[in-house]
Amino acid sequence: MSLPRKILVDGEQDTLSSEAVEESYDFDLFVIGAGSGGVRASRAAAAFGAKVAICELPFHPISSEVIGGVGGTCVIRGCVPKKILVYAAQFRGEFEDSRNFGWELPDQIEFNWKKLLDNKTQEIVRLNAVYKKLLSNSGVTILEGEGKVVGAHKAVVSLPDGSKQHYSTKHILIATGSRAQRVNIPGQELAITSDEALSLDELPKRAVILGGGYIAVEFASIWKGMGAKVDLVYRKDLPLRGFDDEMRAVVSRNLEGRGIKLHPGKTLSELRKTEEGIRVVTDTGDIIMADTVLFATGRLPNTKRLKLEAVGVELDKSGAIKVDEYSRTTVPSIWAVGDVTNRMNLTPVALMEGTCFAKTVFGGQPTKPDYHSIPSAVFCIPPLSVVGFSEEEAVQQGKGDILIYTSTFNPMKNTISGRQEKTVMKLVVDSETDKVLGASMCGSDAPEIMQGIAVALKCGATKAQFDGTVGIHPSAAEEFVTMRTLTRRAPSGKPKTNL
Amino acid sequence: MAAAAANLFGATTIVLLSLIYSYTVIAGAASKEAFVKKTVAAHDIVIFSKSYCPYCRRAKAVFSELKKVPYVVELDQREDGSEIQDTLSAIIGRRTVPQVFIHGKHLGGSDDTVEAYESGTLAKTLGITTATTNDDDHDL
Missing domain, CATH: 3.50.50.60 (FAD/NAD(P)-binding domain)
Known part of the structure; x- marks a missing residue:
């Protein structure tokens, strides 16, 4: 005889005796949306012993209200294909820069968009299959169709053939993500x-x-x-x-x-x-x-077709699902993670929220997502990457004065290539505690460098510790540990820059 | 015969139109180059700027500190601003603003201007005498 699973949530009493039998459900967890947050939550919950189903729309690179795909925005029509295109676009600059490094290239270099597009599509099709395999290997049941919540413990899936399947579930997780919004103008x-x-x-x-x-x-x-x-x-x-x-x-x-x-x-x-x-x-x-x-012009949470208000789940005015610190909605058995909650809309944040949800609900370890010192990047060319507070945020929130250290330099590569493009790095420091509150960089490899800086900030590193770290030479990254001269002091509560 | 004549006329027209277009583009570019050169020659300090640009504000602030009034060309407030920017790019190899010229010579962008100001070379170039002390006249 299999023992009933003991699923405790923060605040719930352990009232189950060993003889008590839980109400019978088809699943312990039913997840709507197999993007970054949904997939992570499903796999983590299954690892804790939960019986999990995940529902996702049929696959297509371009999404609609009835098309999506396992992997979600990030994998299919977001970060991953975008980064592939960024890699492709960077070659133009590399070709231009290579000439002064001795490379004799023809003036006219052809770019084949179709070839790139085919290779990109091939890669996201591969990743879609990888994500499906990850789910099935974790013991998660994958359902293809449009999922909706019809009760606190009830979900329905509209299958591609038009039929509907109803499921009962102890917990529901909504991870339907967001969608690009359009602007209402003529044409x-x-x-x-x-x-x-x-x-x-x-x-x-x-x-x-x-x-x-x-x-x-x-x-x-x-x-x-x-x-x-x-x-x-x-x-x-x-x-x-x-x-x-x-x-x-x-x-x-x-x-x-x-x-x-x-x-x-x-x-x-x-x-x-x-x-x-x-x-x-x-x-x-x-x-x-x-x-x-x-x-x-921005993205909106994917809640329109879910009709969540009908089951008592509250939304904010943008359509985002309102959740507490543990990702719980206004209905105790319904939870939400990722872009659909419009907290911090980044893939790794959805992953963190999914993990915390699984620990809280199925792992007996109530865990709040920690939004402190989350790094991010903008993959423009050259890229921008940041972690922690901007100067403006630090000035608004700081108790003491804020110390600003900046370094603007011509990267070594540009001194040969002749490209007129400076790299800029910045540290924002609390004058009272010497803690580094924020770091930013715009220049080649900024995201790769910033991930390491994020670890330091998460550990509460001080400016003295940055200064006491030996640099890697020659590199751009070493500038972060050699910024000895104060650029300016900004009194807290009063934004000030030299621009 | 008539068809051949029509074809020849059509082809000639296309060639002529192409030549006129090319000439217009070249003439336009030449007039912008003349404008840039004339402007730079006519004023001691010229800043090619955009009104909203923080780097341009920083370059202008340097000259305020030096109590000098530069001649400023705000590219975003001119119909031909984009073409002037293209011309500047062709002349000096940079597309960004600001671009600062002193006595007809290209100084550079915002960083170059601030650097020249902080090192004292900008004041020297502009013939401004600054008070000096011997505080730094020793080995470190």
């Missing part, structure tokens, strides 16, 4: 989102991108690197709102330096199809002709 149907941008049949010769976030600047770099003429239109003075202002200015300068035309303080008012292409009109009356217009 909006002529524009695409990041989904389609990663699977275009033809590479645009002229692209207009609306948005100033990381997706916008990444695609600007990608298409420019592949030879397109790129116009980037955004509302603010600088792109990447929410990042350190000084680093935003660096990214802006680099984009412009690489030949991307910036249109700050503007938005789009109309798109119109003409014989010469798409006629793009800005709110200031500028006219730009384009082959492709990309809306990169």
